Amino acid sequence: MVDAAIGEDSVVRPRRAAGRKGLRHALKRKSTVAFLLTLPLILLITLLVVYPAIYSVHLATLNKSMQRFVGFGNFEFLSKRDTFWLVVKQSCIFAITAVVFKALIGFIVAHFVHNIPAKGQRKWRGMLLVPWVIPPAMSTLAWLWLFDPSYSAFNYTLAFFGIGPIPWTGDAGWARFSVILVNIWYGAPFFMIMYLASLKSVPDQLYEAAAIDGANWWQRIWYVTLPMMRNIIAITTLFSLIVTFANFDIVRILTAGGPLDKTHIFATWAFRVGIEGSDIPLGASVSLFMVPILAVAAIFILRDVNKRGNES
Amino acid sequence: MAEVNLRKVVKRYDDVEAVRGIDLDIADHEFVVLVGPSGCGKSTTLRMIAGLEDISDGDISIGGDVVNDVPPKDRDIAMVFQNYALYPHMTVAENMSFGLRLKHYPKAEIKSRVAEAARMLDIADLVDRKPKQLSGGQRQRVAMGRAIVRNPKVFLFDEPLSNLDAKLRVQMRIEIKKVHQKVRTTTVYVTHDQVEAMTLADRVVVMNKGRIEQIGTPNELYHNPATRFVAGFIGSPAMNFVPCRLEEAEGRLHLRLTDRISFPLPPARAARYQSVSRNEPLQLGIRPEHITETKPHAEPGIEPFEALLEVTEPMGMETLVYFTLNETPVCGRVSPNAGARDGSPLRMAMDLNNMHLLNETTGLVI
Numbered sequence: 001m002v003d004a005a006i007g008e009d010s011v012v013r014p015r016r017a018a019g020r021k022g023l024r025h026a027l028k029r030k031s032t033v034a035f036l037l038t039l040p041l042i043l044l045i046t047l048l049v050v051y052p053a054i055y056s057v058h059l060a061t062l063n064k065s066m067q068r069f070v071g072f073g074n075f076e077f078l079s080k081r082d083t084f085w086l087v088v089k090q091s092c093i094f095a096i097t098a099v100v101f102k103a104l105i106g107f108i109v110a111h112f113v114h115n116i117p118a119k120g121q122r123k124w125r126g127m128l129l130v131p132w133v134i135p136p137a138m139s140t141l142a143w144l145w146l147f148d149p150s151y152s153a154f155n156y157t158l159a160f161f162g163i164g165p166i167p168w169t170g171d172a173g174w175a176r177f178s179v180i181l182v183n184i185w186y187g188a189p190f191f192m193i194m195y196l197a198s199l200k201s202v203p204d205q206l207y208e209a210a211a212i213d214g215a216n217w218w219q220r221i222w223y224v225t226l227p228m229m230r231n232i233i234a235i236t237t238l239f240s241l242i243v244t245f246a247n248f249d250i251v252r253i254l255t256a257g258g259p260l261d262k263t264h265i266f267a268t269w270a271f272r273v274g275i276e277g278s279d280i281p282l283g284a285s286v287s288l289f290m291v292p293i294l295a296v297a298a299i300f301i302l303r304d305v306n307k308r309g310n311e312s
Numbered sequence: 313m314a315e316v317n318l319r320k321v322v323k324r325y326d327d328v329e330a331v332r333g334i335d336l337d338i339a340d341h342e343f344v345v346l347v348g349p350s351g352c353g354k355s356t357t358l359r360m361i362a363g364l365e366d367i368s369d370g371d372i373s374i375g376g377d378v379v380n381d382v383p384p385k386d387r388d389i390a391m392v393f394q395n396y397a398l399y400p401h402m403t404v405a406e407n408m409s410f411g412l413r414l415k416h417y418p419k420a421e422i423k424s425r426v427a428e429a430a431r432m433l434d435i436a437d438l439v440d441r442k443p444k445q446l447s448g449g450q451r452q453r454v455a456m457g458r459a460i461v462r463n464p465k466v467f468l469f470d471e472p473l474s475n476l477d478a479k480l481r482v483q484m485r486i487e488i489k490k491v492h493q494k495v496r497t498t499t500v501y502v503t504h505d506q507v508e509a510m511t512l513a514d515r516v517v518v519m520n521k522g523r524i525e526q527i528g529t530p531n532e533l534y535h536n537p538a539t540r541f542v543a544g545f546i547g548s549p550a551m552n553f554v555p556c557r558l559e560e561a562e563g564r565l566h567l568r569l570t571d572r573i574s575f576p577l578p579p580a581r582a583a584r585y586q587s588v589s590r591n592e593p594l595q596l597g598i599r600p601e602h603i604t605e606t607k608p609h610a611e612p613g614i615e616p617f618e619a620l621l622e623v624t625e626p627m628g629m630e631t632l633v634y635f636t637l638n639e640t641p642v643c644g645r646v647s648p649n650a651g652a653r654d655g656s657p658l659r660m661a662m663d664l665n666n667m668h669l670l671n672e673t674t675g676l677v678i
Contacts, residue, residue, distance in 0.1 A: 213411035
């Protein structure tokens with residue numbers, strides 16, 4: 001009965017009175033409704049993502065006074081400057097080191113939390129998430145005080161063991177170490193919570209089967225846990241790589257790029273030349289350099305995820 | 313290949329005793345099925361044999377060695393899980409060879425063992441697939457293959473067929489039996505399905521509330537159950553239990569079911585029940601196939617009575633009939649030609665040569 005009613009409505013009638021009927025039918029179609037429902041989000045993304053992105057591409061093609069079109073002039077200029085290549089190198093070191101350690105620490109901590117009895121687990125999960133929940137601008141200020149060369153808790157404690165004082169933010173090597181350390185401290189909880197969720201979804205029977213098959217704990221991690229978590233690891237790493245690459249607040253507050261530009265990464269250097277150096281087009285060009293690097297990483301990682309998704 | 317012995321094995325979770333002192337000796341090559349309702353401790357017992365659960369008390373030995381503190385990987389056992397527990401990221405061949413690869417077997421031997429097991433289980437053309445690309449029955453075969461290639465001392469099966477549909481279950485049951493006939497490995501098999509237990513086992517262990525109710529061959533359990541639980545659990549449709557009394561009449565021992573129905577006991581039965589107190593509350597246990605339509609010529613011990621049929625279920629080769637006896641629902645099995653109809657009376661006969669008498673308070677078969 002229902003089928004017959006729909007058939008009559010949609011097949012016979014539309015031939016006549018096409019105008020208003022057509023609109024009503026368009027509204028009835030599922031795809032139209034879906035489009036209308038997503039329209040607010042599409043507008044929001046256009047406004048906040050697409051427009052600024054296109055605008056920054058436009059900016060990058062202008063001269064310093066933003067009066068004249070220079071094409072790839074800014075990029076050519078950048079590629080001839082040593083500081084720029086230093087920033088590229090530092091960004092890569094910063095992002096890769098930080099992400100590797102965040103992933104490693106997150107994985108280890110997730111295992112510990114996973115093995116805590118269910119009763120106490122919530123408490124620990126909550127406490128371990130704290131670094132990630134505090135706004136990094138604030139928590140980095142606390143780190144800045146901890147890293148103070150003369151009066152900080154770190155150097156004071158180390159002095160008892162006859163070590164130091166360590167120039168945490170004053171020496172190029174130590175400054176790089178410090179910004180990476182704070183970034184790891186801030187980002188590891190995110191990995192922990194993602195890995196914990198993924199660990200919980202591995203069926204216990206797989207571990208039992210592996211135990212009977214003769215696997216020790218390390219082999220269980222290598223042959224069962226890691227393969228089962230591969231997708232989550234890939235996606236989390238990609239996401240974190242993007243966020244870490246584009247990090248601004250931690251470096252800005254802790255070292256502001258110093259000493260001697262030795263801790264500058266893309267975002268902080270773009271800010272330095274664009275806002276502080278009043279060359280907005282050049283700053284835009286610096287930040288646009290991140291796009292191809294991240295795009296390549298994203299393509300590789302997502303292709304792997306897709307491939308395995310299709311397999312299973 | 314090895315025997316498995318359980319001595320007073322106990323499993324406690326905090327203050328709950330899941331397994332309460334089990335003694336069980338499983339001979340080499342034997343196929344033993346642990347059967348019972350859910351929560352009876354059968355899976356826990358199996359997992360203790362596997363080493364996946366600690367033993368709270370008692371001893372478990374495999375091949376004569378006590379393995380209480382031996383981790384699962386060193387017990388030389390293989391286990392098939394209810395949901396198969398195949399590694400989803402490995403192919404069938406990788407799943408099957410995982411244990412051998414961990415033990416660093418030579419590649420050629422791994423290959424030949426996997427090929428051999430795959431051929432035995434008829435999955436040779438699936439070895440390069442991933443578990444997700446297999447049907448339930450195929451996954452079941454792979455899980456069995458993984459156990460077979462290891463060539464362990466003992467096979468453990470934890471309700472391996474309960475995720476399959478009814479038709480496939482029957483097929484895989486036969487398959488498991490065939491495999492056991494070929495490899496002859498000592499096998500412990502857990503199920504809640506009494507048909508599976510009866511068809512597969514050399515010996516069946518019926519468990520209830522953490523204890524063993526009875527151990528025996530399928531036929532022993534069926535024909536000589538020791539307790540009411542076993543009598544009611546084994547066999548389908550289940551055994552009927554009707555409250556009754558023994559009484560002396562005309563110099564013979566009679567079984568009184570209702571005011572109107574009383575049967576003289578056959579001599580063998582009468583001798584056996586002579587010492588039972590006449591006033592004790594008893595239960596008659598009788599299987600549906602021993603309540604049939606009357607036969608043309610009388611046989612000793614088969615007593616006729618009148619029944620008002622409430623429901624009849626034609627099954628094709630037989631018809632199940634339901635009626636009330638002494639306020640208790642009773643099921644009988646009659647020939648499809650017996651003329652059984654809903655709501656109509658039928659002359660039935662009870663074969664008292666195959667009856668059981670149970671003590672109502674202790675639940676033991678007398």
